[in-house]
Amino acid sequence: MDTERNGAIAPEHTIKSAVENIARQAGEIALDYFRSRSRVLVEQKGHLDLVTKVDREIEEFLTVRLRKEFPNDGIYGEEGGDIPGDSGRIWVIDPIDGTFNYVRGSENWAISIGLYENSQPVFGVIYAPVRDLMLSGGEAIETELNGKPLPNLPPFEPSLASVGIGLHPSIATEDCLEVLRYISDELRISFRCCGSATISLLEVAMGHTDGYLSLGDSTWDVMAALPILKNLGLSHTIDWSNHTDLQTKLRFACGNEDFLVSVRPLLASVGGNVVCKDI
Numbered sequence: 001m002d003t004e005r006n007g008a009i010a011p012e013h014t015i016k017s018a019v020e021n022i023a024r025q026a027g028e029i030a031l032d033y034f035r036s037r038s039r040v041l042v043e044q045k046g047h048l049d050l051v052t053k054v055d056r057e058i059e060e061f062l063t064v065r066l067r068k069e070f071p072n073d074g075i076y077g078e079e080g081g082d083i084p085g086d087s088g089r090i091w092v093i094d095p096i097d098g099t100f101n102y103v104r105g106s107e108n109w110a111i112s113i114g115l116y117e118n119s120q121p122v123f124g125v126i127y128a129p130v131r132d133l134m135l136s137g138g139e140a141i142e143t144e145l146n147g148k149p150l151p152n153l154p155p156f157e158p159s160l161a162s163v164g165i166g167l168h169p170s171i172a173t174e175d176c177l178e179v180l181r182y183i184s185d186e187l188r189i190s191f192r193c194c195g196s197a198t199i200s201l202l203e204v205a206m207g208h209t210d211g212y213l214s215l216g217d218s219t220w221d222v223m224a225a226l227p228i229l230k231n232l233g234l235s236h237t238i239d240w241s242n243h244t245d246l247q248t249k250l251r252f253a254c255g256n257e258d259f260l261v262s263v264r265p266l267l268a269s270v271g272g273n274v275v276c277k278d279i
Contacts, residue, residue, distance in 0.1 A: 098196030114223025124224025168216025211255025
């Protein structure tokens with residue numbers, strides 16, 4: 001990963017430090033609103049899909065800071081931000097992943113900043129302010145949680161396994177039911193649905209779950225987490241070479257190879273890696 005800062009190649013540790021600092025500052029802004037959320041203005045963006053004044057403010061903050069730190073890079077944000085760059089790199093940001101949780105007072109939300117280069121996620125920072133968890137890593141940058149390296153994750157053991165799931169409201173009911181049936185009847189493992197892809201993937205990194213299965217997540221939901229998890233020996237089923245449009249919904253799984261083998265028949269039956277434009 002060759003990332004420029006003010007026109008020059010920046011050392012990887014400088015990139016990591018700079019983006020973590022930006023994420024932490026954004027988290028402090030979001031946390032201030034969270035503690036007084038009765039005053040937060042909430043609008044309905046879609047069925048069970050909320051956007052707040054805070055989402056837009058955090059995205060604007062992240063955009064300004066990233067543009068200052070990496071002026072040649074593009075920026076793509078969930079709330080509509082799309083700033084072109086000339087470096088070939090794009091910072092893909094989700095200002096608050098888990099907005100529904102945020103406005104209801106749950107701790108399951110996070111700020112996600114991922115770097116997209118050569119049609120691949122290459123680096124990411126996730127900050128969960130309520131839990132004070134900072135997760136980062138990527139190409140040539142060791143995965144760390146709050147500054148401490150994370151070990152590779154243990155093998156997939158079905159008798160002890162748990163999987164996180166994300167099912168977007170736009171997904172057909174029969175596909176959602178098939179996911180639940182397959183996990184319960186075929187794999188016979190437990191599952192969790194916390195309402196935030198970023199938090200679900202953070203829990204995979206921490207070893208709380210063994211993998212993540214999603215129908216309908218967006219690119220900004222996963223851009224930061226996937227390169228972080230790659231360093232821990234995990235992979236995913238997304239073929240990024242066919243998904244260059246960042247305005248997409250993804251159907252995929254993430255975990256170690258044994259887990260991916262176990263869920264590939266399910267993904268085949270529900271259109272895994274079939275991508276449709278956001279509506």
